Amino acid sequence: MTLAVADLTAITLTLQLATVTTLLLMLIATPLAWWLTHTHARWRAVATALVSLPLVLPPTVLGFYLLVLLGPRGAVGQWMQQFGLSTLPFTFGGLVVGSIIFSLPFAVQPLANAFAAIGARPLEVAATLRASPWDRFRTVAMPLARPGFITAAVLAFAHTIGEFGVVLMLGGNIPGETRVLSVAIYDHVEALEYGTAHLLSAGLVAFSFLVLLMLGRYGGHWQKVAA
Amino acid sequence: MSTIDARFRSTQGSFVLDAAFSVPSHGITALFGASGSGKTTLLRLIAGLARAPGSLSVNGEVWQDAQRFVPPHRRALGYVFQEASLFPHLSVRANLEYGWKRVPHVERTLQWDDVIDWLGLVPLIDHQPHQLSGGQRQRVAIGRALLSSPRLLLMDEPLTALDANARAEILPYLESLHRELDLPILYVSHALDEVARLADHLLLIDAGRITYQGPLVDGLTRLDLPLAHRDMAGTVIDTTVVAHDPQFQLTRVAHQDLLLELPGVFGAPGQPLRVRVAARDVSLTLAKPSQTSILNLLPARIIELTDDAPGQVLVRLALADTVLLARITRKSAHALNLQPGMAVVAQVKSVAVA
Numbered sequence: 001m002t003l004a005v006a007d008l009t010a011i012t013l014t015l016q017l018a019t020v021t022t023l024l025l026m027l028i029a030t031p032l033a034w035w036l037t038h039t040h041a042r043w044r045a046v047a048t049a050l051v052s053l054p055l056v057l058p059p060t061v062l063g064f065y066l067l068v069l070l071g072p073r074g075a076v077g078q079w080m081q082q083f084g085l086s087t088l089p090f091t092f093g094g095l096v097v098g099s100i101i102f103s104l105p106f107a108v109q110p111l112a113n114a115f116a117a118i119g120a121r122p123l124e125v126a127a128t129l130r131a132s133p134w135d136r137f138r139t140v141a142m143p144l145a146r147p148g149f150i151t152a153a154v155l156a157f158a159h160t161i162g163e164f165g166v167v168l169m170l171g172g173n174i175p176g177e178t179r180v181l182s183v184a185i186y187d188h189v190e191a192l193e194y195g196t197a198h199l200l201s202a203g204l205v206a207f208s209f210l211v212l213l214m215l216g217r218y219g220g221h222w223q224k225v226a227a
Numbered sequence: 228m229s230t231i232d233a234r235f236r237s238t239q240g241s242f243v244l245d246a247a248f249s250v251p252s253h254g255i256t257a258l259f260g261a262s263g264s265g266k267t268t269l270l271r272l273i274a275g276l277a278r279a280p281g282s283l284s285v286n287g288e289v290w291q292d293a294q295r296f297v298p299p300h301r302r303a304l305g306y307v308f309q310e311a312s313l314f315p316h317l318s319v320r321a322n323l324e325y326g327w328k329r330v331p332h333v334e335r336t337l338q339w340d341d342v343i344d345w346l347g348l349v350p351l352i353d354h355q356p357h358q359l360s361g362g363q364r365q366r367v368a369i370g371r372a373l374l375s376s377p378r379l380l381l382m383d384e385p386l387t388a389l390d391a392n393a394r395a396e397i398l399p400y401l402e403s404l405h406r407e408l409d410l411p412i413l414y415v416s417h418a419l420d421e422v423a424r425l426a427d428h429l430l431l432i433d434a435g436r437i438t439y440q441g442p443l444v445d446g447l448t449r450l451d452l453p454l455a456h457r458d459m460a461g462t463v464i465d466t467t468v469v470a471h472d473p474q475f476q477l478t479r480v481a482h483q484d485l486l487l488e489l490p491g492v493f494g495a496p497g498q499p500l501r502v503r504v505a506a507r508d509v510s511l512t513l514a515k516p517s518q519t520s521i522l523n524l525l526p527a528r529i530i531e532l533t534d535d536a537p538g539q540v541l542v543r544l545a546l547a548d549t550v551l552l553a554r555i556t557r558k559s560a561h562a563l564n565l566q567p568g569m570a571v572v573a574q575v576k577s578v579a580v581a
Contacts, residue, residue: 121308121310121312122312122314124276124299124306124308125306125308125312125314126300126314126325127275127276127298127299127300128274128276128299128300128304128305128306128326128372128375129300129325129326129329129371129372129375130300130301130326130329130330130375131300131325131329132300133300135300135329136300139325140314143316144314144315144316146316
């Protein structure tokens, strides 16, 4: 049994989506996690809860509200149209936005835990050795939080690959544009093509298992040598 | 203006720190007080790691006042923490280079090789921090702080987390620190023996307030201060080694025209040696005894006396330009009718290297 071109396209698209989402997510999640770890703001708890919301919400709910918000009549959609931009639903860009929000807690939580585990002392030491705040972050916090960065990136990537509900609500099923792996599997099952569905599903299971296995082996080895 | 001037007021829950002091910016100033008296808090305020209303200037350079707050990375200070706190992700060399690389060449006051040699860091430099012993780690931390060319070195109980061996390993370095370097050091401690050994000036802190600031000897011996009333109370005298007596294994030391002999062979002639005389090892007579086992019989004058522990009296004596404490029984003080101004002979049973 071989995969059809459409399935290969779905796999490529899925990997593209996961890559773009992970890159953008790290840029967003890093400052957010840093802020959540170090702020004393009163609404820190509120922000933490908001970031964690995608963990518990059904993806369809998330997708539905994104569709409403980003659609031509939604607040964001209208604002984008004012600037002559096309709206995001049913586009690859829309999927990226949805995936970022959907996977946000998977990136923020490992990072926040890693930043918290560093503690204040190494950063204070760096400050007394003439390192500016950005310098301290770059040369002390980032290397010491490396396991957190790895965990965050891997989880965000894997979680985006397995995403289904948000994609379906927000992106539909446009081959080459929004038809990702999980949607393709759904289609095959609908069409009673269990063989292909098996192949793709088993591949996803194997991939996810390998990712988690690698994470367990290579994440977090700094803790052992913390001096 | 070669002084460090500080004034801070901070409230943390029920603890109020209200400290003001001005100390000379040379030598080692010990900040001494019980646990929880606010020593570390004060040090962190000086470093700028914590913030509270107040003012701070070091040699006339303002680090904080009503308008300004210089962030810690713009203060030319070194900070040695109680735990060495080496960066675990960097090698010993990279730890040492961390501050060094961030100081412009022209502002460097210490040379790389000098610091590395002086602290004996050459054999450690290619190791990782977790391969080092506690004492070695603290030595690297001291070197790392020095290599950032500080104009003020802050040390927060750098020996407390170490075992006795490691402490003995580090202490000589700290001792030579102010002999070798022209660098003011603020040294937080709650160990009186460390303070007696290292300090030139003393800041006593109690419940967030500075209760004494001034020369070490006065702080150790003033009868209105708590240190003179401790069991281990005493004074220190900065002497110079004069000669050794090989036959009786003695070291003869001098402080101005004051001569002392102590058992054991220490230092080389001409070398400085700080000695310690405990109050309980000093007794008083009115006339010089002719036959006694006591080696050091020193003519002194009574400055003041006060009641000490039950049945005991603490006598403060002037001796050359320095001060000696004697702890004697109240009965003896009464029998000799000791009064301020009286000339006595202090019999010093034991002199020890500080």
